[in-house]
Amino acid sequence: MEKSIHNILLVEDDLRVATLIQRGLEEQNYLVTMAYDGLSAKKLVYSNSFDLMITDIILPKMDGLELCKEIRQERPDLPIIMLTALGNTNDKVEGFDAGADDYLVKPFEMRELIARIGALLKRARHSTGNPIKILKLADLEMDLNTKIVRRQGVSIHLTPKEFNLLLFLLQNTGRVISRSEIAKNVWDTHFDTGTNYIDVYINYLRKKIDRDFDKKLVHTKSGMGFILMEEE
Incomplete structure (x- = not known):
């Protein structure tokens, strides 16, 4: 072809x-x-x-x-x-x-x-051509068609990169994801181990989807990476 x-x-x-x-x-x-x-x-x-x-x-x-x-x-x-x-x-x-x-x-x-x-x-x-799809975890919703993110019905504004990071986390709910895996799948590259991109953007997400809500969804696993899940 x-x-x-x-x-x-x-x-x-x-x-x-x-x-x-x-x-x-x-x-x-x-x-x-x-x-x-x-x-x-x-x-x-x-x-x-x-x-x-x-x-x-x-x-x-x-x-x-x-x-x-x-x-x-x-x-x-x-x-x-x-x-x-x-x-x-x-x-x-x-x-x-x-x-x-x-x-x-x-x-x-x-x-x-x-x-x-x-x-x-x-x-x-x-x-392209993806059907309408909504990803959910607890009271967090992501509409892949409209690109709207809500928690408890409240719209949350995310930058394109924050949206892609949250999308990847939602696609891997309940699984610990390493920084290198996030870099590869969200940024399509491998960053030097000395950079702190991932931590910066995880912190952005926490401020937007966790800070004003009782249940926290974004968690850090020391020495391993991050996991998106409901608190037990």
Whole structure:
């Protein structure tokens, strides 16, 4: 079967970097549309059907974070990878909170970017056409069709990455999940053991789905990972 051709929007104001990335993607048979500032990228997304977007954070006219937030309103299903020189934990968390699906720090190897693209496109294919489904644990509900999360009937606003993390926990209710397993399944990558992404996002979830409720659902198993379950 002939491989389907995917159309990728690349947003990068450094012409040299943009050309190198474009060449590498085209060698993998991707169609690449270029944008050199955030405002132009936004207009392109609104008028075209892209399969994935790659964007820098520091851009003219509209930065990558604001671009990502606005695009999420129009295209919540569009996979987004951020490429940037800003590489500390706070920068990455800010990128994920803006709606990015993945985050790659410059300098990077082209084969790693290709692998990240492939993983996101594969996940996007598998997520289309799903029937209406509601996941439940105790008084917590997640509607996979509307992307609405409620506890005791109260709507809880989650960022895209928080939603995906909670989804993975709900799909594995009652089972201890390691940090590396969460990183692989929620971020499609393996983070260095020194980072604290997982703990940061678990803490976010606790504040939103546990803090204001008597029964706690997110639990830590010291030295092993995390488990979503009702308190005994």
